[in-house]
Amino acid sequence: xxxxxxxxxxxxxxxxxxxxxxxxxxxxxxxxxxxxxxxxxxxxxxxxxxxxxxxxxxxxxxxxxxxxxxxxxxxxxxxxxxxxxxxxxxxxxxxxxxxxxxxxxxxxxxxxxxxxxxxxxxxxxxxxxxxxxxxxxxxxxxxxxxxxxxxxxxxxxxxxxxxxxxxxxxxxxxxxxxxxxxxxxxx
DNA sequence: GCCACTCGTGTAT
DNA sequence: ATACACGAGTGGC
Numbered sequence: 206x207x208x209x210x211x212x213x214x215x216x217x218x219x220x221x222x223x224x225x226x227x228x229x230x231x232x233x234x235x236x237x238x239x240x241x242x243x244x245x246x247x248x249x250x251x252x253x254x255x256x257x258x259x260x261x262x263x264x265x266x267x268x269x270x271x272x273x274x275x276x277x278x279x280x281x282x283x284x285x286x287x288x289x290x291x292x293x294x295x296x297x298x299x300x301x302x303x304x305x306x307x308x309x310x311x312x313x314x315x316x317x318x319x320x321x322x323x324x325x326x327x328x329x330x331x332x333x334x335x336x337x338x339x340x341x342x343x344x345x346x347x348x349x350x351x352x353x354x355x356x357x358x359x360x361x362x363x364x365x366x367x368x369x370x371x372x373x374x375x376x377x378x379x380x381x382x383x384x385x386x387x388x389x390x391x392x
Numbered sequence: 393g394c395c396a397c398t399c400g401t402g403t404a405t
Numbered sequence: 406a407t408a409c410a411c412g413a414g415t416g417g418c
């Protein structure tokens with residue numbers, strides 16, 4: 206079976222307008238995943254935040270990112286979809302995302318969604334793809350601000366010299382995710 | 393390995 | 406509005 210063909214899983218991003226954020230309903234819950242404890246948060250329009258780490262920390266970050274909202278700890282159906290996507294190698298699943306970002310960030314994140322499972326890209330490549338070949342460093346920053354972790358596959362972006370590059374949750378996790386994908390890519 | 397270059401963003405003027 | 410410092414980077418040396 207040829208390499209690329211599992212790749213339609215292109216989630217749709219809808220943009221959250223910060224001014225309309227006040228009073229928005231956000232439901233979140235903590236789940237166990239392949240990569241440790243994860244917090245998954247959603248609005249009625251899609252996943253708005255996904256993080257790894259310690260519960261207290263993640264809740265703190267959630268509130269910090271949505272100061273106008275009042276997140277409620279409560280399961281939602283869409284969380285299950287997100288959860289299966291975290292470890293789904295053959296994901297034909299797609300999931301709506303409802304996230305905040307600048308024009309530039311949205312462009313970068315859209316580009317990340319095109320990288321197939323098990324594949325890698327580089328910050329340079331992304332910069333070229335969005336038509337700003339010199340904005341490499343800015344791309345790095347934008348990639349790092351992706352609010353939904355591996356739903357937007359920022360772990361698949363490494364340096365053009367093949368070095369691992371940075372990762373919000375540490376290089377070990379990035380490495381684990383990449384290894385997981387390369388092992389499961391041809392099953 | 394060190395350094396200049398580059399550019400979007402947040403923060404301060 | 407304007408200035409400045411800071412990155413999950415890159416290429417030249």
